[in-house]
Amino acid sequence: MTLRIATYNVNGIKARLPRLLEWLEETQPAVACLQEIKTQDEGFPAAEIEAAGYRAVWHGQKSFNGVAILARGEQPVEVGRGLAGDPDDLHSRYLECDVFGLRVACIYLPNGNPVPGPKFDYKLTWMDRLRTRMAQIMAEEVPAVITGDYNVIPTDADVWSPAAMAADALMQPQSRDAWFRLLGDGWTDALGLHNPRGGVWTFWDYQAGAWQRDHGFRIDHALLSPEAADRLVASGVDKDYRGRERASDHTPVWVELRSVSG
Template identity: 40%
Template sequence: MKIATWNINSLNVRLPHVQDWLAKEQPDILALQELKLDQDKYPAAAFQLSGWHTVWSGQKTYNGVALISKQPPEEVHTGLPGLPDDPQRRVIAATINGVRVVNVYCVNGEALDSPKFDYKRQWFAALTDFIRDELTRHEKLVLLGDFNIAPADADCYDPEKWREQIHCSSIERGWFQTLLGLGLTDSLRQIHPEGAFYTWWDYRGAMFQRKLGLRIDHLLITPALTETLQDVQVDLEARGWERPSDHAPVWAKFD
């Protein structure tokens, strides 16, 4: 089984990229974030005509998440129970081929002194509660998506420049560790304990070409999936395509 995540940064702009990537890589499950499309504008037919199943939670301008899969999704859920009035479409979960898949586009937070950071704090607390509950029912679970957190200095091209800045602050890294403490494993670091594996590069300053990025897109997995984990890779080729997303796809392969 091959499970992937990709912040596409506007599906309207990059639908051909997603279609090409699906055809080439043939993942069993692809989680997309930052659709930037209203619910009724999502191009479901474009995927279904190629034999894919898909569920989504859309939102214009910002946010929006989707799951695309070879097998039909079941038990679909959107949003976080701990934030029932949250208008932002950031979470979609489904059971696909026996695996509970929770796709998240986590809050950016803007800056540590921003009101948006308070929202990020509340959001991660609600996410943690949701995952804790999901784990009581699903032995095979993957929490994946754009977390907007680089978990360690090794996940940042310039740790000193980013120290205690948004994405790299000790408090955000603490939230990430709390998720791992629920019984999840950072799949990429399970396979590659050391080294730089960035998943996001600023469009400005030729950061991708200069290999200056952050690792903020993750697949966190339960022990039942860790036991069968074979490989995890960041698809740098897709980040180099014309008019790319600022994120690259990340995929994990299981036996």
């Protein structure tokens, strides 16, 4: 048996709820990590999610940001929310739970534009704080999946046109260095592992016909601890969902792990 762990930046859970419920019904991931839910905690559609067979933990924020972890038929057990290291950071960008014998963290990493500037500085310090937390998880030697919208294009093979994105925070050397430090710590980029030549996109902008022209890039990732990577069976992108009516500008990304009994 396998467990499918997925991530999906929904770009507003209220606006995209029909698409989200459609995706959950059609693909039935065991765990779904959502970003940019863009709602306060009391506005989260818990009843609709539960009617679809999922229980959830969420960390909301009015109008922007916000993350959630959904589990099919099981209640995720919250481990923590937010990253240590900056008491003034009130953004809802990090949520960590135990579910199905896994440690699952859902992240929405800061975009960082414009470069240079305080938003880019915040991005880099946030990545440092994330690395600290991921090192703590690694030390626990648990099967862990740290997944979500990392807002980092790892290599030039992960974007339709490196020149078009060269000035963007997603592709700056500092952003990429922080990403590769995570891999150097022992985390496995599942989608990158299975697609070494690149060319796999997870985001297409709403502007300039990006979807129709396939002008996309890869910023939604799943990083696996060694204990989870040993159980990795497959990974992929649910690309078709980007082309549906009133779709998010991201598409779901997933990994499949052998279950403990499997």
